[in-house]
Amino acid sequence: MGKANKLADLCWEGLTLKHVSHKEIVIPYVLFFSITFIFELFLSFLFILSFYLCGIYDVKPNIQYYLSAVILILMLIITVPLLITIMKVNKKK
Secondary structure (H helix, E strand, C coil), X not given: CHHHHHHHHHHXXXXXXXXXXXXXXXXXXXXXXXXXXXXXXXXXXXXXXXXXXXXXXXXXXXXXXHHHHHHHHHHHHHHHHHHHHHHHHXXXX
């Protein structure tokens, strides 16, 4: 279990650019994740709208519809802490 934790820590440090302080790398990376977050919010809005419309017109969504909601939630769960951590790490430098 120790090796898996070490690998997870290394991956997290790589994703959050913990050891990178060069502005030419950090700024586009933060912009990329900011745009990713905005796009995920847009997709969330579309999902909520489609869920509402399905309720109005009595359409029963299939399993793929609900699976896409789970994937979208997981993407948001990953993106938000990653973006927050990147901002905190780079403010210190």
